[in-house]
Amino acid sequence: MTKHTTSSALVVGATSVIAQHIMRRWADAGAGRFVLVGRHAERLERVAADLRVRGRSPEVSIVALDMLDPEAIARAVTEAAEQADPDTVLIAHGAMYDQQRMQQDLVLAKDQLEATGVSPTLWLDAAVGLTRATRIAVIGSVAGDRGRASNFLYGSAKGMVERAAQGEQHRLHGTGRRVSLVKPGPTATPMTAPLQESGARLASTDAVAGIVVRAIAAGRPVVYAPGLWRWIMLAVRLAPRALFERTSL
Amino acid sequence: MDLVSWGRRGRHPHRVLRPADPGSVARAITSGHPGLAVGLERSYGDAALNSGGTAWDLTALDAFIEFDEEKGLLRCEAGVTLGEIQRVFSRRGWMLAVTPGTQNVTVGGAIANDVHGKNHAVAGTFGGHVERIVLLRTDGERIVCGPDERADFFAATVGGLGLTGVIVEATIRLERVAGPWLETRRVAFGSLSEYFSLVRENTEPFSVGWIDVVTDGGRRGIFTTARPCSAEQTAALPAAQPERSLTVPVTPPFSLVGRATLPALNKAYYWWQRSGVGTRIEHYRDYDYQLDAIRGWNRMYGPRGFYQYQSTIPWEGAQEATSEMLHRIARSGQGSFLGVLKTFGDTPSPGMLSFPAPGVCFALDFPDLGERTLRLFAELDRIVSEVGGRLYPAKDARMPRELFEAGYPRLPEFLPFRDPGIESDLARRLIS
Numbered sequence: 001m002t003k004h005t006t007s008s009a010l011v012v013g014a015t016s017v018i019a020q021h022i023m024r025r026w027a028d029a030g031a032g033r034f035v036l037v038g039r040h041a042e043r044l045e046r047v048a049a050d051l052r053v054r055g056r057s058p059e060v061s062i063v064a065l066d067m068l069d070p071e072a073i074a075r076a077v078t079e080a081a082e083q084a085d086p087d088t089v090l091i092a093h094g095a096m097y098d099q100q101r102m103q104q105d106l107v108l109a110k111d112q113l114e115a116t117g118v119s120p121t122l123w124l125d126a127a128v129g130l131t132r133a134t135r136i137a138v139i140g141s142v143a144g145d146r147g148r149a150s151n152f153l154y155g156s157a158k159g160m161v162e163r164a165a166q167g168e169q170h171r172l173h174g175t176g177r178r179v180s181l182v183k184p185g186p187t188a189t190p191m192t193a194p195l196q197e198s199g200a201r202l203a204s205t206d207a208v209a210g211i212v213v214r215a216i217a218a219g220r221p222v223v224y225a226p227g228l229w230r231w232i233m234l235a236v237r238l239a240p241r242a243l244f245e246r247t248s249l
Numbered sequence: 250m251d252l253v254s255w256g257r258r259g260r261h262p263h264r265v266l267r268p269a270d271p272g273s274v275a276r277a278i279t280s281g282h283p284g285l286a287v288g289l290e291r292s293y294g295d296a297a298l299n300s301g302g303t304a305w306d307l308t309a310l311d312a313f314i315e316f317d318e319e320k321g322l323l324r325c326e327a328g329v330t331l332g333e334i335q336r337v338f339s340r341r342g343w344m345l346a347v348t349p350g351t352q353n354v355t356v357g358g359a360i361a362n363d364v365h366g367k368n369h370a371v372a373g374t375f376g377g378h379v380e381r382i383v384l385l386r387t388d389g390e391r392i393v394c395g396p397d398e399r400a401d402f403f404a405a406t407v408g409g410l411g412l413t414g415v416i417v418e419a420t421i422r423l424e425r426v427a428g429p430w431l432e433t434r435r436v437a438f439g440s441l442s443e444y445f446s447l448v449r450e451n452t453e454p455f456s457v458g459w460i461d462v463v464t465d466g467g468r469r470g471i472f473t474t475a476r477p478c479s480a481e482q483t484a485a486l487p488a489a490q491p492e493r494s495l496t497v498p499v500t501p502p503f504s505l506v507g508r509a510t511l512p513a514l515n516k517a518y519y520w521w522q523r524s525g526v527g528t529r530i531e532h533y534r535d536y537d538y539q540l541d542a543i544r545g546w547n548r549m550y551g552p553r554g555f556y557q558y559q560s561t562i563p564w565e566g567a568q569e570a571t572s573e574m575l576h577r578i579a580r581s582g583q584g585s586f587l588g589v590l591k592t593f594g595d596t597p598s599p600g601m602l603s604f605p606a607p608g609v610c611f612a613l614d615f616p617d618l619g620e621r622t623l624r625l626f627a628e629l630d631r632i633v634s635e636v637g638g639r640l641y642p643a644k645d646a647r648m649p650r651e652l653f654e655a656g657y658p659r660l661p662e663f664l665p666f667r668d669p670g671i672e673s674d675l676a677r678r679l680i681s
Contacts, residue, residue, distance in 0.1 A: 017269070017309070028337075043270055046312055053313035054337055067444075 004135055004217045008033035010086040012067075012075070012092025015043040018139065018187065021209035022090060027055030034060040035080040037123075038068055038093070042085070054108040067093060067119045073095075077126040084147045088216065089127040091120050094158075099151050109153050117157030121164040128168045128179065137180040137216045138165055142224070144183070145233045146248045169221055178219030184208050185229040251275045252304060255547055256293040256499070256646060258407045258554035258617055261300040261674075269309050271326065271417055275385055277305055278415050281672030286415040288328060288355035292362065293557045294646030296410055302672060305432055307357060313337075314418070321423040322380060327357030327416045334423075335533065336420075340488065343423040343435045345534070346567045347375045352538050357416040362643040363408030363603040366537070367455040368487060369477070376407030377599050383418035387670025395420075396599065405666035408600025410642060412676055413666045424502060428483035428492070431455070431536050433475040434528045440468045441575070446567050447570075448592050455536075458590035460575075461515040461523065462613065467575035467588070471522040482530070496544040502552035504616040507553035511584035518586070550616050556646060558626060559612040561593060562638035567609040574611065574629055581625040585613040600657040604641045612644070623647065632635030653679045 011019055013035035023031035023034060026109030034051055038044045041064035048060040063080070065072045080086060102109040119215045122140050143151055165181040172179060187208050208225045215223035223228040236249075251260040264279055268274045278284065284303030290298075298304075310328035317323075321343050323334065332352030334345055358364075363376040372378075379476035381395040384406060392414060394403040406413045419598040434453070438444045444458050461472035478486065506514065542545055547555070562570050571590070578585065591610045600606050615622050630652055633640065639656025640648045654660060660680070672681075 015270075020312075042272065049314050050312035053316045054326075129617075231480060 001170050004087070004219065005029065006031050006088040006135070006217070008084050008086045009088045009090060010035045010037070010080045010084065010127065010131065010133070011093045012037040012089070012120075012127075013139075014047050014062075015040065016092045016094075017140075017205050018184065018209060018212070019023065019090060019092035019206050020047055022092075023047070023051055024054060024213055025209055025213045026156075027051050027058055028094055030056060031054065032058050033084045033086075034058055035084045036060065036062045037067075037076060037080075038062075038064060040064060058230050068114055068122075070122055073122050073126050075131065077123070078131045081131040086131055086133050087129060087135065089133045090137045090216075091123045091127065091136075093120060093123075096101060096151075096154050099149075102153050112153045113157050113160075115157075116154060117160035120161050124161070124168060125178075128177075134177045134178070134218050135219060136168070136178070137182055137212070138183045140165065140183045142179065142183050142185050142233050144228050145206075146237050146244075148244075150249060178221070180220055180223055182212050182215065182223045182225060183229065183233075184212075184225045185232075186245065187225075250296065252287070252290060252298060254294060254296075254298055255269040255291050255309065256554050256617075257550065257552075257554060258294075258556070258646060259652055260396060260399055261298050263302065263304040265304045265306050267306040267309055271310060274310070274333075274415065274417055275389065278387050278670070279389050281305075281471070282435070283672040286327075286357060286361075286388075286411050287339075287654070288358040289330070289353050291351060291354045291358065293644045294642075296362065296643050296645075297358070298674040299672050300409055300674050307415070308355065308419065308496070313365050323423055324381075324418065324420045325356060326342045327355060327360075329356050330354065331356070332538075333587050334421075335429075339426065339533065341430040342426060342428070343613075344426045344429075346378045346422065346424040348537055349375075350538065351541050352575055353541060355410075357411075357420065360407055360416055360419060361409060361411040363598060363600045363605070364643070365591075365593070365605045367518040367591060368458045369596070369605055369610075370456070370592055371454045371594035373484055373594070374598050374600075374603055374605050376421045376603065377596065379407065379419055379599075380422055381420040381535065382406055382416055382476060382637060384414035385417050386414045386668050388668075393546045402666060404601050405663050406600075406602035408664070409663065410602065411673065412680075414668045414671070415487055426477050427480040428478060428486065428488070429477075429485050429533050430478040430483055431530065431531050431533060432478050432482065433473060433476040433536055434530045435522060435526045436472045436474075437523050437526055438470055438472055441568060444470060444472060444590065451672040456654050457593065460590055461576060462578055462588040462632060463511050463515040463518045463584035464519070466579040469519065469587070470520070470590075471526075472523075473536075475531070478485075478530060486530065486617045489652050490534070492534070493643060494542050494544050495546040497546055501551050504553065504555075505549045505615055506555070506586050506614075508582065508584070512584060514586050515584065523526060550614075552554060553617045555614055555616050556622060556626070557587075557614050557644040559610065559641040560629070560633045560638050561606055561608055561610040561641070562633060562636045563605065563606070565610040566636050570632050571609060573632050575674060577625065577632070578613070581621070581628075583615055583618065583622060583625055585615055587612065589613075601642060601663040602642070602657050604639065604643070606639070608638070642679070643674075646680070 044062040141158040144157040211225040285299035310326035315324040384392040455475035
């Protein structure tokens with residue numbers, strides 16, 4: 001297999017901090033074309049400007065839309081495929097709400113499931129079906145590995161993304177196109193600000209981005225970042241129910 | 250959460266707000282004040298602390314905005330690090346005209362402390378290369394200032410310790426270079442007067458002296474000069490160099506730098522540098538940012554942390570005063586591993602509270618031994634103030650208010666520009 005280099009990328013959820021750091025690395029390495037997708041045009045413009053200054057003046061366009069509208073998704077991916085013919089797609093959006101609050105408020109719970117589960121799954125399917133990209137990566141989470149009291153609605157959404165990624169991997173078997181599911185451990189981003197406030201030591205975004213960029217290039221199906229989380233989550237998944245349910249995780 | 254400044258002399262509780270993009274900064278600073286904008290916490294003392302209060306962590310504002318390839322003008326957010334600028338632009342033939350000894354500082358911090366480098370004599374301070382600053386005040390006002398636009402606000406903000414408003418964006422003039430390489434030259438000296446004659450004869454743009462303050466009462470050292478490599482030299486060199494770094498992974502239970510180890514540390518460093526005497530080609534990372542190669546080197550001072558004493562004194566009487574300082578340090582028995590001598594040129598500093606002024610700048614690190622260390626500092630203060638010198642607020646954690654006021658005569662002129670919604674431990678200690 002020849003080594004994959006990203007020269008044209010479609011990035012959904014492009015204002016996410018992890019996505020920004022991943023794109024900076026692609027721009028550094030010479031990527032010439034980016035299509036950035038997100039909800040807010042102004043925030044996307046900021047990311048686009050940053051990428052244009054870096055690298056070799058890549059061509060960057062932005063698409064702001066309702067991330068849950070299936071027709072808009074299909075249209076945006078088709079247009080990106082026509083205009084930029086991305087070789088790499090990254091789907092990086094999601095949200096994290098407080099589990100306790102969601103238990104009081106089903107509207108918020110629905111938002112959580114849609115923003116972090118349904119929407120990325122639709123984008124993933126559109127990317128596989130409507131582009132010729134040979135590397136498609138979607139950001140899952142270690143939280144999707146096992147349901148636990150402290151964040152299982154977020155975890156359910158990420159678990160959905162994981163099943164979808166598995167299915168797409170199966171679908172693309174033998175085609176040379178690869179889908180990577182990336183599971184970052186807690187990373188220092190705005191989404192985890194409350195965790196950081198409590199003094200937790202989190203992995204740096206840039207370190208996580210470096211791991212993800214290498215794993216996407218290699219087409220690895222499942223990527224834990226940092227790698228240590230593979231073993232932590234193995235233990236979490238294998239912990240017997242009787243023991244697991246007595247913890248306060 | 251707790252913030253720890255570079256001297257690691259304590260943990261300070263803060264409510265930390267971390268706006269994710271420029272749009273959320275205004276919301277954070279207009280609601281949660283008084284507070285203080287902070288970056289990578291490279292100030293040694295209390296300039297970047299607001300203990301018990303709010304800190305606005307602006308490190309997520311790390312995007313470039315625009316680059317004018319013709320003029321070398323870079324517009325970027327305040328949380329961009331100097332290291333990122335050097336890394337991205339050195340490959341394209343541009344670098345910062347002024348950089349301090351670490352690349353792990355933000356643009357906002359570099360402006361707020363009006364940092365300087367080893368080329369002060371030819372390039373002045375960081376603030377001298379800033380064209381435009383966007384400042385947000387805690388009452389919601391947005392102020393755009395520069396050397397030719399609201400120049401008074403600019404002069405207050407450059408070196409203004411973050412007290413005039415929150416710097417959210419800046420435009421910096423980069424300098425054309427052939428590549429990331431420097432031609433460096435090391436010379437050993439055996440006495441302070443030898444150092445001073447080397448300085449007087451030097452014609453290279455970059456220069457710095459390291460002095461072994463422990464051996465023989467502080468005389469010998471190494472004088473290093475540098476200039477950017479020419480295009481011809483660069484053509485024969487690789488485009489980049491892989492990054493190497495060591496890490497001090499944990500804080501040892503006691504200081505590894507102390508009475509027992511200092512003679513050996515200084516001797517080892519002297520002979521290591523001595524063995525490198527002569528001319529060679531070095532990557533900017535190795536010359537400009539020697540200490541960055543050891544990540545977390547500040548942990549070596551153990552759980553009690555350390556002080557840096559950095560002064561600048563006018564040329565007149567500089568040699569005698571420096572010699573007297575070395576003498577006092579030797580007599581106190583509290584050596585320093587880092588004894589760095591630099592010279593400041595005549596370029597006027599742009600800020601009302603900028604540290605650099607023509608003369609000799611001397612920086613020393615001391616493990617915190619409590620009263621003993623403070624007594625030594627009081628002796629050094631006397632020498633500095635007698636010759637009309639001043640200390641560097643970015644490094645300071647203890648200077649008396651009189652010394653600050655004497656060293657910074659433009660303080661009264663600065664005060665009207667303060668933002669009443671901004672506080673810092675340093676401001677409480679020295680200003681308000």
